[in-house]
Amino acid sequence: MTDSDNPPVKAVQTSHRVLEAIVESGGVTLADLDDQLDHSRSSIHNHLSALTQLGYVIKDGQTYRTSLRFLEIxxxxxxxxxxxxxxxxxxxxxxxxxxxxxxxxxxxxxxxxxxxxxxxxxxxxxxxxxxxxxxxxxxxxxxxxxxxxxxxxxxxxxxxxxxxxxxxxxxxxxxxxxxxxxxxxxxxxxxxxxxxxxxxxxxxxxxxxxxxxxxxxxxxxxxxxxxxxxxxxxxxxxxxxxxxxxxxxxx
The missing domain is CATH 3.30.450.40 (GAF domain)
Known part of the structure; x- marks a missing residue:
């Protein structure tokens, strides 16, 4: 399933699950999230890209971690x-x-x-x-x-x-x-x-x-x-x- 197949509220819930997984681990790769979450790899990647563009997630090499945007908020x-x-x-x-x-x-x-x-x-x-x-x-x-x-x-x-x-x-x-x-x-x-x-x-x-x-x-x-x-x-x-x-x- 791709992001275009997700209703808006469900898409937000998916982003939330991605963020929770990053927070709990301190930093994860796309492969890690693919193993942990019940979503397609492409869907997870789309959410990671959106969260990164919005400044909530930082990509460091192959690892994704939360940004200091949350501290600001x-x-x-x-x-x-x-x-x-x-x-x-x-x-x-x-x-x-x-x-x-x-x-x-x-x-x-x-x-x-x-x-x-x-x-x-x-x-x-x-x-x-x-x-x-x-x-x-x-x-x-x-x-x-x-x-x-x-x-x-x-x-x-x-x-x-x-x-x-x-x-x-x-x-x-x-x-x-x-x-x-x-x-x-x-x-x-x-x-x-x-x-x-x-x-x-x-x-x-x-x-x-x-x-x-x-x-x-x-x-x-x-x-x-x-x-x-x-x-x-x-x-x-x-x-x-x-x-x-x-x-x-x-x-």
């Missing part, structure tokens, strides 16, 4: 989020105050995506980086988002999301549902190495003064930096204070 897209525009300086101040990485995340298309991370100065890299999509069931910001919904809404989100255990500490579905009630009462959620071994996280949902949910604010760091009173009281207090400052400035 993503950077522009996040400026439309009030949580990013208002919250960025507060995340940076929170990171400075705690010595931990502080992240802003938004909930869109039933996915939890990181808009921005202020990394701690003395830490090499952060567990959460811009553009990361986090699971709801085993991360502190995911739990905070779930708890910001009603029990019924949270149950629907849990039934539709992937709940594969990430570590041996990942909560069971029943334990998670029970913990959501505690989160609603205390105002913040924690992740005790439930997502990544050796990493803990504390998060709270961020809404505006009208009660509209914008996303979550979280701090993340090694378990030895988040334990005892610091984990139970000090950092949560700073986190809630920062979230309240953001909330007061969100329209």
């Amino acid at each position: 993503g950077a522009t897209a996040r400026t439309h989020f009030d949580l990013y525009n208002v919250g960025r300086p507060h995340a940076e101040n929170l990171s400075d105050a705690t010595g931990l990485s502080a992240s802003l995340l938004t909930f869109e298309r039933e996915q939890l995506t990181c808009l921005y991370t202020a990394s701690a100065m003395d830490v090499n890299g952060s567990p959460i980086t811009t553009g990361d999509v986090l699971p709801l069931h085993c991360t502190a910001p995911g739990k905070a988002i779930l708890a910001a919904h009603s029990a019924e809404e949270a149950a629907v989100l849990l039934s539709e999301s992937e709940r594969t255990p990430c570590t041996e500490n990942t909560q069971s579905t029943e334990a998670l549902r029970e913990s959501l009630e505690d989160i609603r009462t205390q105002g913040w959620a924690v992740d005790r190495e439930e997502w990544q071994t050796g990493i803990r996280c504390i998060a709270t949902a961020v809404s505006d003064t009208d009660g509209n949910l914008h996303g979550a604010l979280c701090v993340t760091g090694p378990t030895d930096s988040l334990s005892g009173k610091r984990f139970e009281q000090d950092v949560p207090g700073l986190l809630i204070s920062s979230a309240q400052e953001i909330r007061s400035k969100l329209s």
